[in-house]
Amino acid sequence: MSFAPALDAVVAAHAALRARRPLVQALTNTVSTNFMANVLLSAGASPAMVDNPEEAALFAGIADGVLINLGTPTAAQVEAMRLAAAAAEKAGKPWVLDPIAAGGLPWRGGVAAELLQFRPAAVRGNASEIIGLAGLGGGARGVDSSADPAAAVPAARDLLAHAAAVSASGPVDHVVGRVGSRTVLVRIGGGSALLPRVTATGCSLGALTAAYAAVAPDPLTGLVAAHVHFAVAAELAEAVAPRPGSFAAAFLDALDAVDEAVLRERAKIEPAVELA
Amino acid sequence: MSFAPALDAVVAAHAALRARRPLVQALTNTVSTNFMANVLLSAGASPAMVDNPEEAALFAGIADGVLINLGTPTAAQVEAMRLAAAAAEKAGKPWVLDPIAAGGLPWRGGVAAELLQFRPAAVRGNASEIIGLAGLGGGARGVDSSADPAAAVPAARDLLAHAAAVSASGPVDHVVGRVGSRTVLVRIGGGSALLPRVTATGCSLGALTAAYAAVAPDPLTGLVAAHVHFAVAAELAEAVAPRPGSFAAAFLDALDAVDEAVLRERAKIEPAVELA
Amino acid sequence: MSFAPALDAVVAAHAALRARRPLVQALTNTVSTNFMANVLLSAGASPAMVDNPEEAALFAGIADGVLINLGTPTAAQVEAMRLAAAAAEKAGKPWVLDPIAAGGLPWRGGVAAELLQFRPAAVRGNASEIIGLAGLGGGARGVDSSADPAAAVPAARDLLAHAAAVSASGPVDHVVGRVGSRTVLVRIGGGSALLPRVTATGCSLGALTAAYAAVAPDPLTGLVAAHVHFAVAAELAEAVAPRPGSFAAAFLDALDAVDEAVLRERAKIEPAVELA
Incomplete structure (x- = not known):
């Protein structure tokens, strides 16, 4: 029996997603808006890209979750990001x-x-981004171009x-x-090498995380469930579409097709590790 | 013989669309721009997303029709929307x-x-949006979360x-x-349950309406023709693509494939009803 | 033996693209962002749409090439365009x-x-746009609605x-x-009539040109190679997808699939002509 979210928790979170279709407010980059909205719709959530200063705070009180993505900020x-993050924190929205x-x-x-002060439920990035973000506080780490997520674990922990x-x-x-007083690491395999060949896939995973x-009962479970749903769908898509253009459409189809049986058959969650 | 636009009028409007390829200026939300432009191109129109205050009014005089969509306003x-709407009204562009x-x-x-003062040729929304917009004047109706368009008929009439x-x-x-002194209701069936699973389909229908x-000889005919073209294409697409990612591409293909024969075979226009 | 870039030069440029995966900063219109990023990724480059005034100049020093597209300027x-163009010129980035x-x-x-003062490595447009841009200096030519690129050669030369x-x-x-003291014209055939039926294809060709x-050893070779890669991919895509929605996905697949053998088999580069 695991001390961290595992397959049953992912299945339960997926069922909750489909039952509740959470409304996700996304303040995101211009490259990702359309694909991200389609990822949310295909996976089972509802998107709303309300990102102007006039409405962002009000809408954060209406939405079930908020994504803030720094890809092409103006x-x-x-x-609007500051206002939405503050409003989400105040309203207890993740x-x-x-x-x-x-x-x-x-x-x-x-x-x-500055945004970190509003206490996000979760942070999602690639390894370099997590290392870079952690380095902002102390200036120590800076940007690492490594693509290996394992190298980002100390930064993630920080x-x-x-x-x-x-x-x-x-x-x-x-x-x-964290699970109780423990700090845990959960690794999720699967996915597809085609994901980074399609723009905005990582950004869309961030939005799915907000959904x-x-x-989910807690942010860690939500984060694990989002990554598992994403990875399983990518694996299904790659099996039918081996190049990036057709993969993008097949991936949306697969996000829709993933159900409990597919999750139980294909999820690749490694046993959780407690970090010292 | 009908007193409202019916199949022959739709077929004629479709032929006019293909013959004239109207230039549609779209001031729209960031989620919809790419898909909307592709919907217009596939259906047989030309898109131009000129939406800055420096050029919006000038371009409304060049375009054949203008769409203003409030999805992600800045x-x-x-x-730019105010300037474009005013210029369109002044130039007699729908x-x-x-x-x-x-x-x-x-x-x-x-x-x-404020934009309603510039007298749009048409308003397009889902039921909640039409009810919400009508309620802005008197404050009476407010937002209704009902998805049933029938519930929006009184608001549409207002x-x-x-x-x-x-x-x-x-x-x-x-x-x-209105047809002469009559107020009429035209209902159009068909379509696909996958349309709301793909982002920006509704927005793109708005743009097609402007095209x-x-x-068309009048806005009511244009509105009916746009909805019929859209619904027929969605039906064709669903037959070959039962999930949202592949449906989006198939839908663009189908907008292109719709011709007079397809319209005559598949259009589902119910007999018009005169509203008391 | 040709005095202008021909097939071998295109093959070499393509190999260099795949080996180096250049980072392209794109300041582009809202319609094109997603498709353009996918075109760059599928072809073998890396996109980054950094287009705010706060970061545009800094990023032009990081990127390998910069695209500035005037589709929906704010x-x-x-x-940001002025800053990026100035920074690119100063840093010697094309x-x-x-x-x-x-x-x-x-x-x-x-x-x-104004941007022309920062000496772009290349200008890409359709015939009307090239004629229109050339006319800005002297005001003589103005906009020509002709779609025939041959009519734009005098303007291109200017x-x-x-x-x-x-x-x-x-x-x-x-x-x-220019090749040495010669002014040359290179014509590239192939492509597909479906390209203008999909929005942002021309814009994306501009971005691929920057990549x-x-x-490439010089801008002329880069421009020729980008157009050949694009035209060959379009031809491949049309063979499997005869309508615009599925063509768009097939085109991205084909940009990825183009390799040296495909280029050697399908490139349609006419013998260069020296302009008097």
């Missing part, structure tokens, strides 16, 4: 930070550091000072969080 | 309002109310004070307008 | 201008004229005063540049 959108390139570009790095759970996604996703955080 | 885009969430979010509600024709789209589209309004 | 994005509608809309026409190479793309792409300019 001054106005950044203002919000997820996707800190694209925050470690390498000082202006958005400052934005990311970020638990700000967020309830953190993932570095990649060929094997590394998710870190699951809205329905 | 302060600058709203200024413009269409898609009042996404205007009934539920006060800031954009104010924008929508909006005829501002627009020549109004549709509440859904499983059965309900289109309301048809530019070539 | 005041803030235009400021940048490409795609002057959408610059000849027909005075505000963006002024922006385009633009060599500002850019190292210029293309007017269309059914037969016309690329103009090739970053790895």
